[in-house]
Amino acid sequence: MDEPIDLSTLASHFTCKLCKGYLIEATTIIECLHSFCKSCIVRYLDDDNRCPTCQMLIHQSHPLSYIMLDRKMQDIVYKAVPRLQAREEERIKKFYLQRNIPVPQQESKLFKSSSGPMSNEGDTVNGTLEDLADKGSNCNYHRNDQQVSVVMSEGDSLPALRKKYIHCSIYTTIMSLKRYVSHHIYGNMEEHNSLDIFCQKELMGKDHSLEFVLKTRWRSKEPPLQLEYRERVDVI
Template sequence: MERKIRLKSLNPHITCKICRGYLIDATTVTECLHTFCKSCLVKHLEEHNSCPTCEIVIHQSHPLQYISFDRTMQDIVYKLVPNLQQNETKRERDFYRRRGLPYPKANTDKMPEKDVYDFPMNTTTKDENTDCHRSDEQVNILLETNQTNHLKPMKRKFIRCSAQATVTHLKKFVAKKLFNNTDRYKEVEILCNEEILGKDHTLKFVCVTRWRFKETPLKLVYRPRQEF
């Protein structure tokens, strides 16, 4: 027997406790699992190191490393709230247009095609969906190693991949290319601006919090873990 549920009865579970609006780029604190809009949470953590809801200390010095994009929650919100995703996309486009800035999701970045590696996240077979997340917002990355460590440089140092790929995805990619063994990904660390990135950080999150207002591509460094 089907039973209709009013959207307002679900609002406490799908709204941000900071801005009181529906969750946009839902981001969860890994310590307590409370979820907020990404922009709201990042702004809060610029001056505080605790969860806005329960006030648990996330991390004394690097709280941004202990939050993670919650794709499942965001998909639920977009499915429950009519036209929310379309309206949010329109607002984003209007925001960049008013400021004379290129819309990042338009994927207009230019790099030499012969040096670009399309990094797939999809593991389905050829008979299934082979989109490989190319319909996602894309991120261009310059992946290089320090000259001071023994890891060899990439033959193709430019990578184009989904903005929803995580640092762990990237570490497994590096392990595959360097050691031909993805199980060795824990031996590799990925850094941005000399800061080690959290394993659950999405590349979109890294762009917003570590590479904001800088030109593409996003520059990352890989190093052997034992150095630390």
């Protein structure tokens, strides 16, 4: 029999620890999978490089490269909290109107709910509202790092990821992706050592960044970058 869901414990997953409000543009730290509002975590990482929840070191110098928009999480929050999405869209409209800036198409599209497995396509965002305010009416401002769409497929007899389309910084390393996969298929990040990641059937080194992989292995191909994870086979 299914246990009844305790809504109060569920609410803690929908709340940003930094602003104590419901998650807006839910953004997840790749290494530990804790989520925050995008604007909250981006601002926080200006001065700190550890996860506000578990204190894990995200990255010594480029913590922003190890967070990603979590569209699925945002969808769940919007579905669970009635009117939150409408309120947020209203707030954004007001933000632009007050500053006499036309509401950019991409910004308004951002807050629409997604559906279907390809819905993470086009998730890359142009900065936070605060970034836009700083840049005045320059709506072409892009967030600090270039983003890349990646689709992760399973090799051998490994289980498939529930979320195989991901969006992350081009500076994300193969190592981080291994941790991500390990967390999702084994329930912990420690078993990343038992995984290998391949692009075009070629083994990728753990320190390769996605930028490197794109430039050297994916050259003229269209996104998303296709990677495959397999169980490591040790050569004796």
